[in-house]
Amino acid sequence: MSEPRVRRAEIAIEQSHVDRVYTRLAELRSQAEAMRAKGYEIGHGAAREAVFEQASMLFERDMMVFHANQTLQTLDAEYEGLVFGKLDHASSEPVYVGRLGIRDAEFDNLVTDWRAPAAAAFYQATAEAPMDVVRRRVIRCSGRNVLDVDDDVLMPEAVPPGMNVVGEGALMAALGRSRGEQMRDIVATIQKEQDEVIRAPWRGVTEITGGPGTGKTAVALHRAAYLLYRYRRQLGGAGVLVVGPSGVFTNYISRVLPSMGETNVDLRALGQVLDGIEGTRHDSAALAAVKGSLRMRKVLLKALRDTPPGAPTELRIVYRGEVLKLGGKELERVRRKVHTHGGPPNRSRVRAAEALLDALADKAEEHAKADGKSFDRAELITDLGERIDFHRFLVVWWPVLYPAEVLRWLGDERRAARAAKPLLNSTETGMLARSLSGRTGDWSVADIALLDELRVLLGPPPKRRRRQRLELDAEPVRGNTGSGARQRPEHYDEYSHIVVDESQDLSPMQWRMIGRRGKYASWTVVGDPVQSSWPDPSEARRARDQAFGQRTEHRRYTLRTNYRNSAEIFDLAAKVVEGHAESDDLPRAVRATGLTPQVQTIEKATAEAEVQTAAKELLGAVEGTVGVICAMDRVGEVTGWLTGLAEDRLKVVGSLESKGLEYDAVVLLDPTELITESLTGRRVLYVALTRATQQLTVLASDADWLPGDS
Numbered sequence: 001m002s003e004p005r006v007r008r009a010e011i012a013i014e015q016s017h018v019d020r021v022y023t024r025l026a027e028l029r030s031q032a033e034a035m036r037a038k039g040y041e042i043g044h045g046a047a048r049e050a051v052f053e054q055a056s057m058l059f060e061r062d063m064m065v066f067h068a069n070q071t072l073q074t075l076d077a078e079y080e081g082l083v084f085g086k087l088d089h090a091s092s093e094p095v096y097v098g099r100l101g102i103r104d105a106e107f108d109n110l111v112t113d114w115r116a117p118a119a120a121a122f123y124q125a126t127a128e129a130p131m132d133v134v135r136r137r138v139i140r141c142s143g144r145n146v147l148d149v150d151d152d153v154l155m156p157e158a159v160p161p162g163m164n165v166v167g168e169g170a171l172m173a174a175l176g177r178s179r180g181e182q183m184r185d186i187v188a189t190i191q192k193e194q195d196e197v198i199r200a201p202w203r204g205v206t207e208i209t210g211g212p213g214t215g216k217t218a219v220a221l222h223r224a225a226y227l228l229y230r231y232r233r234q235l236g237g238a239g240v241l242v243v244g245p246s247g248v249f250t251n252y253i254s255r256v257l258p259s260m261g262e263t264n265v266d267l268r269a270l271g272q273v274l275d276g277i278e279g280t281r282h283d284s285a286a287l288a289a290v291k292g293s294l295r296m297r298k299v300l301l302k303a304l305r306d307t308p309p310g311a312p313t314e315l316r317i318v319y320r321g322e323v324l325k326l327g328g329k330e331l332e333r334v335r336r337k338v339h340t341h342g343g344p345p346n347r348s349r350v351r352a353a354e355a356l357l358d359a360l361a362d363k364a365e366e367h368a369k370a371d372g373k374s375f376d377r378a379e380l381i382t383d384l385g386e387r388i389d390f391h392r393f394l395v396v397w398w399p400v401l402y403p404a405e406v407l408r409w410l411g412d413e414r415r416a417a418r419a420a421k422p423l424l425n426s427t428e429t430g431m432l433a434r435s436l437s438g439r440t441g442d443w444s445v446a447d448i449a450l451l452d453e454l455r456v457l458l459g460p461p462p463k464r465r466r467r468q469r470l471e472l473d474a475e476p477v478r479g480n481t482g483s484g485a486r487q488r489p490e491h492y493d494e495y496s497h498i499v500v501d502e503s504q505d506l507s508p509m510q511w512r513m514i515g516r517r518g519k520y521a522s523w524t525v526v527g528d529p530v531q532s533s534w535p536d537p538s539e540a541r542r543a544r545d546q547a548f549g550q551r552t553e554h555r556r557y558t559l560r561t562n563y564r565n566s567a568e569i570f571d572l573a574a575k576v577v578e579g580h581a582e583s584d585d586l587p588r589a590v591r592a593t594g595l596t597p598q599v600q601t602i603e604k605a606t607a608e609a610e611v612q613t614a615a616k617e618l619l620g621a622v623e624g625t626v627g628v629i630c631a632m633d634r635v636g637e638v639t640g641w642l643t644g645l646a647e648d649r650l651k652v653v654g655s656l657e658s659k660g661l662e663y664d665a666v667v668l669l670d671p672t673e674l675i676t677e678s679l680t681g682r683r684v685l686y687v688a689l690t691r692a693t694q695q696l697t698v699l700a701s702d703a704d705w706l707p708g709d710s
Contacts, residue, residue: 204553212690213564292507344459515547
């Protein structure tokens with residue numbers, strides 16, 4: 001029988017099983033809907049029962065409806081590509097592997113959940129250690145239709161008569177497929193080195209390092225799904241936080257965990273970690289380095305202890321016919337005294353009142369001694385402490401402070417200079433003040449960590465004013481979550497597990513921000529030092545270790561195989577970063593396509609036409625997505641050049657936004673601009689050059705970016 005006929009016959013065999021699975025899925029869905037309807041019936045009946053029976057019936061109703069909705073949600077999330085693998089064993093029955101476990105009406109297994117121990121061999125078996133697997137089959141589906149199958153034979157000597165083997169192997173088949181707008185989960189093609197990371201113990205810190213295309217992000221997300229499945233009791237209730245570098249990135253990966261049935265997950269970009277506000281702008285590299293430094297914590301502490309704008313500079317109050325007066329310098333001494341105690345200002349108003357009353361009593365005592373009169377200190381403090389005019393003064397002199405308000409104070413160069421001296425130099429102070437001057441919103445990603453630091457330093461406002469939140473003008477902004485994610489309290493800090501992607505780029509202040517959310521969490525941290533855009537790795541490492549706390553279990557895995565890039569594309573990227581990374585830090589690309597990256601020299605005046613031409617050519621050459629990558633400050637301009645051109649397949653992103661993304665083909669504009677806009681130079685260009693899976697076109701107006709021997 002010819003290979004095409006064999007393939008069609010094998011597809012028909014698997015289609016028959018997939019049809020059984022979806023038939024059973026429909027039955028389970030009907031049962032869940034019936035359970036939900038029954039729950040509502042119980043609720044209606046409760047209204048007619050005696051009062052003492054109502055509570056029990058309503059509880060039963062709530063539990064039935066909750067479990068029915070959970071079941072329906074899971075079944076709906078897993079509909080697409082439910083079955084994706086099959087294990088043919090030498091000594092036992094075949095096992096189908098999928099996104100969740102399903103049994104038939106007689107409780108026989110139709111599909112095994114990919115996270116279950118029985119499915120581990122799908123990822124872990126090799127020709128050297130086949131784990132009793134004769135044939136491992138990847139089943140590629142669209143909805144409930146089987147499109148193709150790909151086999152690996154792990155025990156050739158045990159292949160029985162009549163067992164057909166189809167395809168070139170699952171991994172290589174997956175590598176050649178086009179990319180869509182959203183990241184595909186890799187449950188069907190996880191390799192052994194990746195599976196070891198996914199199934200590592202959950203406690204402590206698991207660090208995943210590896211170069212571009214090694215699957216770090218996908219492995220981390222699948223690890224989160226596996227941990228929630230395997231340790232549901234320990235981790236499920238508190239939930240998982242996944243932090244990515246940008247909104248573009250989080251949108252890209254937003255379907256991975258829900259597609260595996262995990263919806264109790266908060267997915268946030270760095271600019272979304274703080275409830276109530278979102279940062280989308282990127283500061284210049286030099287400014288971001290200032291805002292991200294640990295020095296900023298001391299700057300913020302000094303800023304919030306400064307006199308609030310508009311605070312009165314004199315207190316005058318009449319006591320028994322005599323005017324008691326505190327001038328500006330005396331009031332500042334009182335303010336410093338209160339701050340010396342170190343408590344959050346929003347929790348220190350009572351102490352501020354006591355300090356003011358003590359100062360007034362000292363003033364009255366001076367007057368009494370000068371006049372030879374008797375003086376009752378306790379009586380004065382009690383009397384003035386109950387006066388409405390005193391409390392009116394106190395409210396404006398020691399106001400409730402909000403993070404956004406205090407950060408905006410640093411837009412005043414004089415205030416910024418007072419707060420920054422001697423922590424920042426004059427150039428850094430000027431940059432900081434200019435970036436915050438007149439700011440009424442539109443915060444940068446780096447600002448979010450500063451606002452979160454201020455939130456903690458200031459303390460919560462009084463409860464009666466908490467609804468004013470962060471003194472923001474907009475409704476609260478929440479990160480992307482699965483459709484079934486629970487609504488958590490504001491500034492939730494009890495996550496059971498935290499995943500941090502592109503961790504090499506986090507500033508020390510951002511590590512502090514995320515660390516507050518992970519006080520009780522285990523961690524999965526993903527990064528690649530070679531791709532780092534943070535100029536002081538040692539400072540970031542200290543902040544990271546502080547965020548991890550006293551967790552003693554720390555394991556590190558390195559992924560060394562680049563599955564994304566062709567060897568031709570990665571060779572160019574490796575040359576660009578030569579001298580900035582050790583050879584052992586670079587992954588190995590596993591496939592060659594024969595398509596050499598196209599490097600074209602262009603004139604800046606003709607850049608628009610050149611980009612349009614290159615984008616059109618690549619859109620015609622690949623079936624999937626094409627990314628156009630440029631310097632951050634040119635994203636708007638380049639987007640305008642390509643308006644109306646295959647907008648569903650064509651994406652324009654800045655260098656920093658491209659991290660973690662991948663496209664079938666990439667147009668890279670002016671690589672030298674990517675080098676000069678970043679403090680880490682060629683590392684950022686290295687990232688941009690490794691976004692393409694199939695074809696790469698570089699449009700350069702100079703040759704400065706090329707290695708000397710190219």
